[in-house]
Amino acid sequence: MVAAAVPALLVATSGAASADGWITWKNVKSGYYLTANSSGTVKGDWAMPGVNEDDYQWYDQSNGDTSYTEYNGHGMCLVGYYRQVYTENCSKGRDQSNWWQRWYEISTNSGWKLKNRQTGWILDDEGHGGIYANSGDYNNSNQRWK
Template sequence: MAKALLVATAVPALLVSTSAAASADGWVTWKNQKSGLYLTADSSGGVKGDWAMPGVNETGYQWYDTSNSDGSYNESNGWGMCLVGYYRQVYTEGCNSRRDQTNWWQRWYEISTSSGWKLKNRQTGWILDDEGHGGIYANSGDYNNSNQRWK
C-alpha cells in the first residue's frame, strides 16, 4: 500500500517538472544562437537584433516573461510594450502584460529544443527568426536552424 502511494504521488510531480517553460515570471534576455545578437526593442515599437551591453539601454533588450494559463508567455519590455507576431512582421505595441490579459498575437510559446529555445507565436504558429544582421521577423516554417533558436 505504501509503495503504491509513493508511486501515485511521484508521477504527478514528474509530469509537472517535464512540462516547465523557459522561465518563471521575471526578466529575461533572448540572444540569437547564430548571430549572437539580442532581441531588442525601441520605445517606438521597432524590434531588431542588436548587441547589448549591461547597464546601457537595458530597457531595450530585457523582456519581462509573464506566463499565461494556455502555456504561452507575454514578452513585455520596460516601456510597457509587448512583442507581437503579425505573420512575418515582428514589432511591439502597447499591452496589458498581466497574466491572460494579452491577445493571441502578443503571446509566445517558449519551446525547449536541443539547440536552444524556439519562440512560437500563439496566433500564427510562426517562429521568431533572425536574418543574421539585425533583422527580426517570423517565419512560417520551423527549419530547426540556429537563426530560429534563442538562449
C-alpha cells in the same frame, strides 16, 4: 516519533522560460539580443550592461496556458503579426486575450524556439539585425534563442 528532514529540491535553469521574471533572448547564430526601442521597432543588436537595458530586457510572464507574454522595459509587448514582429501596448491582465502577443517557448536541443500563439510562426533572426517571423520551423540556429 521521528521527524524526517526532507531536503528541498532546487531546480536551476538557464535561459528562458523562467515564468514571471526578467530575461534576455540571445540568438544562437548571430549572438544578437532581441531588442525593441520605445517606438516599437524590434531588431537584433548587441547588448551592453548599463546601456539601453530597457531595450533588451524582457519580462517573461506566463499566461497559464503554456504561452508567455514578453514585455520589455518600455512596457511594450512583443507581437507577431505573421512575418512582422514589433512591440505595441500590452493588452490588460495576465491572461489577456490578445493571442498576437502570446508566444510558446519550446525547448529544443539547440535552444528555445519562440512560436507565436496566433499564427504559429517562429521568431527568426536574419543575421543582420533584422527580426521577423517565419512560417516554417527550419530547425536552424537563426530560429533558436538562449
